[in-house]
Amino acid sequence: MFLHNGFEATDKELIFDAEESKHMVKVLRHKAGDQITMTNTRGLEAWGTITQANPKACLVRIDRTRQHPEPKTQIHVAIAPTKQMERLEWFVEKATELGVTRITPVICHHSERKALRLDRLEKRRDAALKQSLSFYGVLIDPVCTMDDFLNNNFNNTDCYIAHCIQEIPDHLIHVSQKHHKTLVLIGPEGDFSPQEVQKALEQGFKPVSLGARRLRTETAGIAAVQLLGIKAIL
Numbered sequence: 001m002f003l004h005n006g007f008e009a010t011d012k013e014l015i016f017d018a019e020e021s022k023h024m025v026k027v028l029r030h031k032a033g034d035q036i037t038m039t040n041t042r043g044l045e046a047w048g049t050i051t052q053a054n055p056k057a058c059l060v061r062i063d064r065t066r067q068h069p070e071p072k073t074q075i076h077v078a079i080a081p082t083k084q085m086e087r088l089e090w091f092v093e094k095a096t097e098l099g100v101t102r103i104t105p106v107i108c109h110h111s112e113r114k115a116l117r118l119d120r121l122e123k124r125r126d127a128a129l130k131q132s133l134s135f136y137g138v139l140i141d142p143v144c145t146m147d148d149f150l151n152n153n154f155n156n157t158d159c160y161i162a163h164c165i166q167e168i169p170d171h172l173i174h175v176s177q178k179h180h181k182t183l184v185l186i187g188p189e190g191d192f193s194p195q196e197v198q199k200a201l202e203q204g205f206k207p208v209s210l211g212a213r214r215l216r217t218e219t220a221g222i223a224a225v226q227l228l229g230i231k232a233i234l
Contacts, residue, residue, distance in 0.1 A: 110190030
């Protein structure tokens with residue numbers, strides 16, 4: 001499947017950008033006359049025929065389309081960037097495959113990484129969208145501080161914070177609600193500071209457990225997405 005963010009159901013043909021065109025022609029060896037599937041990452045799936053197999057700008061005729069319903073469960077994970085960029089990229093890839101809706105990198109008091117290359121995260125996200133045949137995109141926000149993040153308005157969202165400062169009796173899968181818009185805060189390897197936890201609680205976040213084991217940041221993020229995905233189908 002290929003990504004083209006700009007097309008609508010009424011379009012008759014598309015020109016793909018150089019990156020997708022090169023992948024289409026040079027990597028997958030598609031040629032004129034081949035049929036492909038594509039999405040605009042807003043729920044629209046399309047079937048089309050390549051009319052010009054140009055590695056810099058492929059031209060595709062749209063033959064038919066189908067609009068997929070928006071997912072009932074909206075999963076937002078705000079996560080502290082890991083020290084090793086590859087681990088955060090792995091999280092973005094796997095969370096996308098599992099159905100995350102939005103990812104916000106949040107710099108915390110104990111964060112070891114303060115800056116990110118969003119283009120690397122977006123590239124892993126796009127590859128995962130195509131691999132998993134997802135028809136809705138995943139929003140990756142610019143990096144922000146914990147204070148700035150908590151100053152946002154989270155109306156109509158169930159907000160949780162997974163921390164290890166004290167034992168938490170309530171497991172995420174037990175307290176989360178099916179088909180709700182849900183936000184989970186995941187801290188750095190050194191966990192949130194007590195002040196960060198307190199501010200989150202004052203903003204209406206509920207503390208939750210992800211299980212008895214202490215998890216790495218990226219593993220905790222994946223656990224949260226998977227648990228919420230399981231809850232959605234129970």
